[in-house]
Amino acid sequence: MFEITTHPIEAAALGGHMHSSSCGAVVTFEGRVRDHNEGQSVLSLSYEAFEKLAVKEGAKIIEEAAQRFAINKACCVHRIGHLQIGDVAIWVGVCAGHRHAAFQACEYVIEQVKSRVPIWKKEFYEGATSHWIRMNVLSATASERF
Amino acid sequence: MKEITIHYYASLRDLRGCAQETLSTEAESALQLFDELQRDQKLPSNRSHLKLAINDEFQAWETSLRSGDRVAFLPPFAGG
Numbered sequence: 001m002f003e004i005t006t007h008p009i010e011a012a013a014l015g016g017h018m019h020s021s022s023c024g025a026v027v028t029f030e031g032r033v034r035d036h037n038e039g040q041s042v043l044s045l046s047y048e049a050f051e052k053l054a055v056k057e058g059a060k061i062i063e064e065a066a067q068r069f070a071i072n073k074a075c076c077v078h079r080i081g082h083l084q085i086g087d088v089a090i091w092v093g094v095c096a097g098h099r100h101a102a103f104q105a106c107e108y109v110i111e112q113v114k115s116r117v118p119i120w121k122k123e124f125y126e127g128a129t130s131h132w133i134r135m136n137v138l139s140a141t142a143s144e145r146f
Numbered sequence: 147m148k149e150i151t152i153h154y155y156a157s158l159r160d161l162r163g164c165a166q167e168t169l170s171t172e173a174e175s176a177l178q179l180f181d182e183l184q185r186d187q188k189l190p191s192n193r194s195h196l197k198l199a200i201n202d203e204f205q206a207w208e209t210s211l212r213s214g215d216r217v218a219f220l221p222p223f224a225g226g
Contacts, residue, residue, distance in 0.1 A: 114226040
């Protein structure tokens with residue numbers, strides 16, 4: 001399961017769905033909004049997604065995790081909209097017979113989601129300034145205009 | 147001529163000044179369409195870090211365009 005949501009992520013409730021009598025390991029990951037990035041104080045974040053494509057690509061990643069690792073189930077939820085410091089932006093949960101596969105699958109999901117799913121993040125700083133993350137990789141001509 | 151709708155997200159929307167636009171073009175491929183749009187400087191000159199979607203699927207830049215296609219040029223992802 002891969003979901004995009006505009007609502008707060010209830011990590012404890014999601015984790016409750018990961019239990020199974022055949023699972024000896026449950027690994028969960030919470031990506032939270034932190035108050036700094038690359039030397040700047042961050043006040044809040046905004047996420048947006050190309051939702052239709054994001055859900056398709058996210059579902060592929062979950063399927064891949066199930067094929068690559070000996071797990072019973074993997075789930076990922078990504079929140080979009082305006083988030084405050086400490087809010088959960090992404091939650092990944094994996095249950096498996098043994099911990100090694102669960103850890104590996106959890107890391108696989110978060111790494112693949114970050115690189116392949118069309119979601120963007122804007123940081124807001126003091127002084128009413130803001131910045132789209134990873135825009136510096138575009139041409140200097142373009143990035144100067146952001 | 148083909149009628150193509152182009153969607154912009156995040157930084158590209160800011161740069162382009164709109165979330166979507168529809169235009170008539172003779173561009174044969176998404177690459178030709180990007181080059182055509184880039185001439186007014188409202189898209190990055192370097193597309194090597196951009197991805198492309200046509201009709202809600204990732205596609206290669208050389209993909210042929212058909213009238214009615216929905217094209218999206220996607221800036222670098224930053225989820226998580």
